[in-house]
Every structure is written in C-alpha cells, then in structure tokens.
Amino acid sequence: MALTGLEIFKLLPKTNCKKCGRPTCLAFAMQLAQKKANLTDCPDVSEEAKNVLGAASAPPIKLITLKAGEKIFKVGEETVLYRHEEKFHNPTGVGVTIRDDLDGGAFSERLKKIDGLKFTRVGTEIGIDIIAVQNMSKNVEKFSSATKMVADNSHLALILMSDSVENMRSALDVCGNKRPLLWSANAQNYEGMARLAKEKNCPLIVSAPRLEELADLTEKIKSLGVSEMILDYNSARLKDVLQGLTKVRRAALKKNFRPLGFSTITYVKENDGYQEIIKASTYLAKYAGIVVLDVCEPWQIMPLLTVRQNIFTDPQKPVQVEPKLYQVGQANENSPLLFTTNFSLTYYTVEGEVEASRTPAYILAVDTEGTSVLTAYSGDKLNEKVVAKAMANAKVEEKIKHKKLIIPGLVAVMTAKLKEELGWEILVGPKEASGIPSYLRSTWS
Amino acid sequence: MEVPNVAEKWMGCVRKVTIGATKEQGGTRGNIVTVGGAKSIPYMDFEGEQGCKPVIAMDVLDTVPEDWPDALKEPFKDVLNSPAKWAKKCVEQYGADMVCLKLDSIHPDKGNKSAEEAVATVKSILQAVSVPLIIWGCEHNETDNAVMPKVSQAAKGERCLLAGASQDNYKIIAAVCLADGHCLVTQAPVDINIGKQVNILVSDLGFPLDRIIMFQTTGALGYGMEYVYSIQERERIAALSGDNLLGMPVICNVGYESWRAKEAKASDAEAPQWGSCVERGPMWETITAATLLQSGVDIIRMYHPKAVAAVKKFTQDLA
Numbered sequence A: 001m002a003l004t005g006l007e008i009f010k011l012l013p014k015t016n017c018k019k020c021g022r023p024t025c026l027a028f029a030m031q032l033a034q035k036k037a038n039l040t041d042c043p044d045v046s047e048e049a050k051n052v053l054g055a056a057s058a059p060p061i062k063l064i065t066l067k068a069g070e071k072i073f074k075v076g077e078e079t080v081l082y083r084h085e086e087k088f089h090n091p092t093g094v095g096v097t098i099r100d101d102l103d104g105g106a107f108s109e110r111l112k113k114i115d116g117l118k119f120t121r122v123g124t125e126i127g128i129d130i131i132a133v134q135n136m137s138k139n140v141e142k143f144s145s146a147t148k149m150v151a152d153n154s155h156l157a158l159i160l161m162s163d164s165v166e167n168m169r170s171a172l173d174v175c176g177n178k179r180p181l182l183w184s185a186n187a188q189n190y191e192g193m194a195r196l197a198k199e200k201n202c203p204l205i206v207s208a209p210r211l212e213e214l215a216d217l218t219e220k221i222k223s224l225g226v227s228e229m230i231l232d233y234n235s236a237r238l239k240d241v242l243q244g245l246t247k248v249r250r251a252a253l254k255k256n257f258r259p260l261g262f263s264t265i266t267y268v269k270e271n272d273g274y275q276e277i278i279k280a281s282t283y284l285a286k287y288a289g290i291v292v293l294d295v296c297e298p299w300q301i302m303p304l305l306t307v308r309q310n311i312f313t314d315p316q317k318p319v320q321v322e323p324k325l326y327q328v329g330q331a332n333e334n335s336p337l338l339f340t341t342n343f344s345l346t347y348y349t350v351e352g353e354v355e356a357s358r359t360p361a362y363i364l365a366v367d368t369e370g371t372s373v374l375t376a377y378s379g380d381k382l383n384e385k386v387v388a389k390a391m392a393n394a395k396v397e398e399k400i401k402h403k404k405l406i407i408p409g410l411v412a413v414m415t416a417k418l419k420e421e422l423g424w425e426i427l428v429g430p431k432e433a434s435g436i437p438s439y440l441r442s443t444w445s
Numbered sequence B: 001m002e003v004p005n006v007a008e009k010w011m012g013c014v015r016k017v018t019i020g021a022t023k024e025q026g027g028t029r030g031n032i033v034t035v036g037g038a039k040s041i042p043y044m045d046f047e048g049e050q051g052c053k054p055v056i057a058m059d060v061l062d063t064v065p066e067d068w069p070d071a072l073k074e075p076f077k078d079v080l081n082s083p084a085k086w087a088k089k090c091v092e093q094y095g096a097d098m099v100c101l102k103l104d105s106i107h108p109d110k111g112n113k114s115a116e117e118a119v120a121t122v123k124s125i126l127q128a129v130s131v132p133l134i135i136w137g138c139e140h141n142e143t144d145n146a147v148m149p150k151v152s153q154a155a156k157g158e159r160c161l162l163a164g165a166s167q168d169n170y171k172i173i174a175a176v177c178l179a180d181g182h183c184l185v186t187q188a189p190v191d192i193n194i195g196k197q198v199n200i201l202v203s204d205l206g207f208p209l210d211r212i213i214m215f216q217t218t219g220a221l222g223y224g225m226e227y228v229y230s231i232q233e234r235e236r237i238a239a240l241s242g243d244n245l246l247g248m249p250v251i252c253n254v255g256y257e258s259w260r261a262k263e264a265k266a267s268d269a270e271a272p273q274w275g276s277c278v279e280r281g282p283m284w285e286t287i288t289a290a291t292l293l294q295s296g297v298d299i300i301r302m303y304h305p306k307a308v309a310a311v312k313k314f315t316q317d318l319a
C-alpha cells in the first residue's frame, strides 16, 4: 500500500538539516508521498527506511523479463483494470508448446512451423513470442536435447516445462543465449525449483489450483531468495481461470496484495481448435500475461495475435495509417479518387466499402494526425491546404487524369474552398462509408 | 494464506428485457427470450449475478447476398433465396436463439423493394419459426421511416426487437414500437454520450426503458474492435454504478462486420499464408464475438453456423 506523507516522515531522520533541498523533513516526506521527490536526495536516511519505502514504491505487479539473444520479452507492471483508464502496457506473450517426445523429423518440422508464426497486418508485423518445451518424456536426456534444438534454432523466448528439478537443471545448461522461464514450481517441488531458479537467475512460474495456495507458495519462494515469479492458476474450468485472473489483477492493483503481485500465465489445452483460441483470446483480454497453446495453425494464431494488437492499442492514441495514395483494385488514370483521413478506423472502413463496390479506385489518406473526418475538420486538421498538400505529396496529378475529387459527405462545406485551391472538380460523396458502393456505381459508370 | 476479497459492490444493474410474446401474451412465439440482468462485471458472479446468458441471433437477409464469399454461402446455399427457409434452417439446424431479419433490399440502392414486400417477408418468417424476431431496417432514414411502421404494424403483439433509433432519426420508429408493443434498438456511432442521448430522446417520448437494447456500431476484430470493446466496457461500468440511462442490454453486429474483414473473406489463392478460408472466416467471426463478450454483450448477431456453434459452447461454459 502506498504510504502517506506522515508515515514516511516517521521513517526520516527528523533533523530538518535541509540537505535534501527541502526546508524540513516533513516537506520532503510530503513530496515523497506524491512521488515528486526521490529518497536518494536525503543522504542520512536509514537502511530500514530505505527498505520500507523501497518495498512500498515497487510496482504492484512485478515486471518479468525473458531474453532470447538480443531480443527481450517483458511482462507485468500493468497499472489498470480497464484499458480506457489508461492503457495496457506489456502485450500478452503468446507461446506455443513443443513436446520433447516427438521424433526427430516431426520435432524439427513443428519447430520450424512455430518459429515462422508471424503475419503482417495494418502495416505492422505481429508474431508469437515464446516456444515452450514440454518434458512429456520425463526423460532427462530427451528434455535437454529438445531444449538445445530449440535454443539453437528458434528466435523465440523460451519456457521450460518440467516438474523435475533435475531435468530442468540439465535443460538450463543448454539454453545458450536465452534467459528462459521455468514452469513450474508447485507445492511438492518448490524448494528445489526455487533454489535452481535462484542459482541460474531465471524467473519461475508458480502453479496451484487455488489462489490461497498460490499466495502461500510465492511467499515461501520469496523467502528462498527468488523474486521474479509468474502465477499459473491451473484450474481446468474456463470460468474459474477467468475469475482467477481478474482476482489476481484486482488483488495486486486495488489491494496492493504482494503475495499475488505478479503477472499470470495460462496454458490452454483443448481438443477443439475453436475453443482453444476462444479461451486464449478471452484470457488475453482479461489479464493473462502469457498464454500458451498447443495449436499453431495460421487461421488460429492470426486472430489471437490480432486480439492482442487491438486490446493493447493505446486508447489515448489514435491509430494511423500512412498518409499516402492507396490503390484499390486495378485502378488507372480514369478511376475515381476519394479522400479520407489517415485515422485507421476511418481509412479501413472506406477502403472496405470501396472494395465492396468492385470499382477500382484510388483513396488518398490525408494526414489529419489520425483523427476522423469530423474531428479533423472541426480541429482545423482538415482544410483545403491540408488536402492540397496531400495531393502534391502523393503526386496525384501524375496518376489521375480526370481532375475530379470525391470528398466525404460530412465535409461538403469544404467544396468551394477546395475547388479554388485545387482547381479540380469537387464531388460530394456520401456521409457514411456504407453509401460508397452505391455512390460509385451511380456516379462513376 | 487468506486472499483479500476483491468483489466490487455495485449499486446498479443492467435491466432485463424480454423479446417475443407467446400466445397468452398476445403474440404467436413458441418461446420468448430474456436478456440482461447483470449485476457484475461480465462473468464475475462472485460479486453479483452475472445475468442472463447471452443469446445468438442469426442474420437472415431479405435478398440473396451477392458479395458473400463461398465459405459463408455454403451452409445456406439451399435457402438463400427464401428468407423463411433460411430462418428455419438457422433455428432448427443451427440452434439460433433468435432470427434477425435484415431488410437490405428496401434500400433505394439495393433493390428499392416496397413496404408490402418487406411485410410479406416478415410474415413468412413469423410463420416459419417460433423464436422471437429482430427486424433491422436498411439504415436509410427516409426508407426506414416509410417501411418500418408497416412492418411494425404487421408484427403487432409479437414483441419483436426493431432497429433502430438513432440521434437524428428516432421519432417514428419509437412511436410505432411503442404503439405495436415492440422492443427498440437505440444506436450510436461508437460514442457513449450519443448512446445515452438516444436513450434519453426515446424515453422523453415515453418509450419504456425496459424495452430498449443498445447498439454501438460494432467493429470487427482488427477493424476497430477495441473501440467498441472499451465503449461497451464503460457502458457496463456506468450501468453497474447506477446510471439508469446506460443500464440496457447490448447487441453487437458481429456476423456482418467480421465477414467484411479481409482476413475472413479472402480466398485461399489470395491469402495462402493465412490458412484455409473454410476455417479462417468462421474463426474471425468467432473471435470477434468471444472477445466482445468480455466487454458486456447480451445479444450477438451472427452469420456462420460454425461460429455460432463455437460461441454457443463458450457462453454455456461461462454460464
């Protein structure tokens, strides 16, 4: 729980020596409480005060870092329950499993497939982050050779899945340049796992089917010197897990409950290709730090990664498309030219309707700093000068002969000024994008 | 170790709305559907009732859809030219809780069909299926204002759900819904304030709040879903916090929106790297629905039977 100014004051030297640059210890304490000062400004502060204040100011959900060579994967340090309150910070990791009991050919084939799970959408590359090696064989050699194969051949971050401390240790010796995540410590093996995690400086997943047990385990493991943990609330029921993830997030953020102040992981096991992605998407939206799946078909992974792309979009920041001239279908110099703004939602809606019209066309995405048509117009981010500049930048004159520009119906008022500025004929399009197909069919045939 | 109780204490709730009327209630429906009633964040029933299970309304178009990809046409190929048969198939074979008749062809640019034709279609569907009916206008204000009153009159007493009332066009539809005993969809363009405003406008006309379903224009996965997700999440929180004028059940238009996405409709030849379109389209629809459910949704309009089956299973698991 955050400390009040008075609570902090009690921990300070109370000498009012002013070395911190504040007139009194109390003034300094008040600023600390408001996070406007740094404890290091007071040279005389006691070790005890440092510990207490340090712990109180630590983020409520611990940040965990995995490494795969140069690449770093981070999870944790979330600050809100709902994305509209601020935003979600570290996108949920998506991982796919690989069993160590697959035979050589099947193993390398799957490894290659998993490693290649990336897609490009809305101009951004999205891909999975993690590969999880499962010690299904229970055999130590198989586990370490599978781990070595993965560590040497995959660019992804690594999770090692085994209940055996001994098997885990041998796999850890062949992880190369990766800093893996160990799955898992449970009520039976936590002492050994915690010691191993501490020795190898690796984060540790803690598994239990009840939150109370998880809280017990994290405290015990903490006392063994491991602070980097991730919680695995491993109930088989969808609703239990969903509620568990919410309870953990709320306990950490609303109650500052340290024993559950960690990110979470869920392993989705389903024999149904749809339910597996439904569950993974649900957990992803509602607070899982990492989701791990067995399935890896593009038609399953791409929607899941798109959910992540959507949910982790900063709601404060409008998403933009590159402001330029886009070609839809086999457009040529006689095709219609429409302009809209570079707010991606606006742009893609227009693009979708132009496509639906089956009329090849050009769409000019005008840079309005990612705002919608009306917002941009009323904020003067959309005026005849802005449109003229966009047309010049895109060299529209070289590509289109007819000198006719279709403008959004919502800004019909721009017609006269645009005509004057561009010397083009201005056609007022429909107010709603859904009117575009019929508009194009009736005006451009 | 004891874990702190994190249940929120909410003062408000989402109202319950009943759609459809049986014989005793003055209609002809075999069953009615009640939605809403949540007193908690979606599915967090440790803090209060989670309300009625979300229901699925399968869309039926009043005209043969021209632009549907093959993967979507396939399950309906024998019924696409008959809305009544189409509706029957949705209910009997695919387990739709409701049917949503989309009156596309009354639109001046999409067929310009007459009100009489629309009425005939509505009647044929009411005959063919016994589940409650949603009737969705063509979203061309003048046309809807001319056609919907006749449609409403023809279905009088059936307690259908009619769409919809918007900020700049609500008077006629609200009046006929009130007169003919239907429920009403109030719609807004992904804007919580406008959503509330439309509710105020229709309630000022005397329309009862317990017959309203809210609709924020749905965005598909990858195409603005997150905006609707957050608006609906805010609406739910506002309702639970006691805002009466946002405490209505919510409907989403998932089928139509998802199948506009390239990821859903592109053929295998166009997008070999995305996997088979036979699964890809239904999956896109499924995941749009499933994710939006977490923001608080009571009625989901859907297209593809595979997606319907998957989402049904999911809502059962969440019940």
Ligand code: SF4
Pocket (backbone or CB within 6 Å): A012, A013, A014, A015, A016, A017, A018, A019, A020, A021, A022, A023, A024, A025, A026, A028, A041, A042, A043, A044, A045
């Ligand atoms: S430096 Fe430390 S002891 Fe001195 S006034 Fe500041 S807080 Fe007090």
